[in-house]
Amino acid sequence: MTAHHAVVVVGGGQAGLSMSWHLGALGVEHVVLERDRVGHEWRDRRWDTFCLVTPNWQVDLPGFPYAGDDPDGFMSGAEVVEHLEKYASSFAPPLREGVTVTRLRRTLDGVFALETTAGSCTADQVVIATGPYHEPAVPRLAERLPSAITQLHSSHYRRPEQLPAGDVLVVGTGQSGAQIAEDLHLAGRRVHLAVGSAPRAARRYRGRDTLAWLDAMGHYTKGVDEFGDADEVRLRANHYMTGRDGGRDIDLRAFATQGMRLHGRLRGIDDGVIAFAGDLAANLDHADAVADGIKDAIDRWIDANGLDAPHEERYVPVWRPARGETTLRTGDITAVVWATGFHRDHRWIQVPVFDGRGYPTHERGVTSCPGLYFLGLPWQWTWGSGRFAGIARDARHLAATITAARRSRVTEDVSWLAGTATETFPALDWVTGRAAA
Incomplete structure (x- = not known):
């Protein structure tokens, strides 16, 4: 799986798919890594009679609002899974199922390195969309x-x-x-x-x-x-x-x-x-x-x-x-x-963005580490953030932040190259960012 991506989205549930929809709409190259299958949390962690507490009209994913005949009803767990599968089919995200990310770190040159069960890859930016419910x-x-x-x-x-x-x-x-x-x-x-x-x-x-x-x-x-x-x-x-x-x-x-x-x-x-x-x-x-x-x-x-x-x-x-x-x-x-x-389990994220309780420090999902984001956390920004009701809004905000960061990086690169016409710079090792010997 060795490859480089502009953005890697970790998690293929409603948050990760919503992020992918917005990135795709903006033409941002990315990949979504899901450790199991789409809708895994709804398949394997719900009892038989489970229903959403929120009404169906709130199941409003980006580009895929609820269109059924029971807007005031409440989807069962099986119906949620079916809805997410239909959502994924509606825009064919660059999704890789059955891939678990086992380690995430940031290299000296500001690139994110991810180790997965399918090999390694790197990314300019990463969105963690794994939710808050990890270990019972x-x-x-x-x-x-x-x-x-x-x-x-x-x-x-x-x-x-x-x-x-x-x-x-x-x-x-x-x-x-x-x-x-x-x-x-x-x-x-x-x-x-x-x-x-x-x-x-x-x-x-x-x-x-x-x-x-x-x-x-x-x-x-x-x-x-x-x-x-x-x-x-x-x-x-x-x-x-x-x-x-x-x-x-x-x-x-x-x-x-x-x-x-x-x-x-x-x-x-x-x-x-x-x-x-x-x-x-x-x-x-x-x-x-x-x-x-x-x-x-x-x-x-x-x-x-x-x-x-x-x-x-x-x-x-x-x-x-x-x-x-x-x-x-x-x-x-x-x-x-x-x-x-549940306990949060972010041990695989080896980037210092957590407080003393293990909660990711962020503002609207944007962490203090440039290029690292979270999506789908309860009260990430509003009451609807951890629910279907607010995912689209939060994903749209992060997509705008990601594209702005990409433009800023391109501008910096162009400015640097322009400066070489009149100034002398040492050769750089593009892996470490250090001056070459």
Whole structure:
């Protein structure tokens, strides 16, 4: 695979394909390297009943807006894969599947060197479009569970029948944890759910999908620099709701009335006892308060714009937990699903652009290293950045930055060559950039 490219895009998901579309439209030579197949993350890390939380009209990729007959519906995982495959076929990007980049470094002369499972190549500029979800994160205390208990990370959960009969503990109430708990609950399984501080949002409010209101209000285009602490914003958990069966709220309190056992945050495992913190009531109240805050903002926007929207009564909690810590014996469960997120794995990137937490430092995807960019990160620039809704905008910005950098480099080269007519320069070694002996 030894070759030189103007741009190498690492990752062939929605971010990498969007980047390729824009680069192609601008006539920039490039290659897209995908370690598996297009849509890999949607094929192999989603459960059978998975649906997007965002409505189909937000699946708006560059040059390929949603054109189906259900814009307010929610694509299943299989439909997302099919959509991405059709997108790739629509413009035939220079895509190489089954190629993993194992090392990226910058040489002394400013060129990027990439080592891959298909050989080596170099590039003037590189876009990292591998997303943020790399290695499943499972807490070390999982090692304290008896070996007889089946343990799965949420990325490996597919269906209830995958787990042995008996009670199941789900740890985490982000979007995956809440939806997997619902999946097991609807299948008739007894679920114990460790509830964290993730917020929730109503699926619909005052006659429209909540996300449609937020889009109309400009929330998806609000830059992260408009918030007081960008780092804090980027670490926030997503609001839980679901697109399943046409979309609905996920009401953990209602599940509790139906037999789901809710607990506070997982605190420890010792001597056959699983201990949960006494913060369940606070966590549920916080989630409800966030949902109400979103409704308040929608109400204000409706009033300010004089819109005619039906009135809707506010949510009233249908269940409240008892105060205090709770426990569960390990012998009372047969399986645990860890919906505890992912670790970033950028060890293969040997360029110093990361902060102390391993997060790439950047501004709108542009790092401090000239020619190195990131695309598809949550809150890269807006709330939509890590979703289908904002990929096109972010890719367009990076494509413009890349082409500007290319023009600048050409101008510098031309200026240097022009200067040789009147000035004397030492011969250069074009590999190292040093003066030749």
